[in-house]
Amino acid sequence: MPQPICQSCGMPMQKSEDFGKNADGSASAEYCRYCFQNGKYTVDMTLEQFIEKNVEIAKSKLGMSEADARAMATSVIPNLKRWKKLGN
Numbered sequence: 172m173p174q175p176i177c178q179s180c181g182m183p184m185q186k187s188e189d190f191g192k193n194a195d196g197s198a199s200a201e202y203c204r205y206c207f208q209n210g211k212y213t214v215d216m217t218l219e220q221f222i223e224k225n226v227e228i229a230k231s232k233l234g235m236s237e238a239d240a241r242a243m244a245t246s247v248i249p250n251l252k253r254w255k256k257l258g259n
């Protein structure tokens with residue numbers, strides 16, 4: 172079985188606490204705890220804003236270069252379920 176990744180930000184979800192929570196308190200199978208709590212997205216952003224945020228995180232937390240971080244974010248994020256249905 173492939174490792175699940177968050178369908179909002181692309182983060183790999185390994186431990187049960189990495190998963191978000193549905194409105195009924197059960198674990199979300201699709202979204203991480205940073206993106207999804209109580210059945211709702213924790214952040215309400217456009218795809219462009221979300222990519223910018225993730226570029227900043229990749230640079231500061233992962234030490235990636237601006238170009239690498241942007242290449243990763245723009246290739247991964249628009250293909251995730253949360254953003255696909257916007258018709259991008």
Ligand SMILES: [Zn+2]
Pocket residue numbers: 177178179180181182202203204205206207
């Ligand atoms: Zn996420």
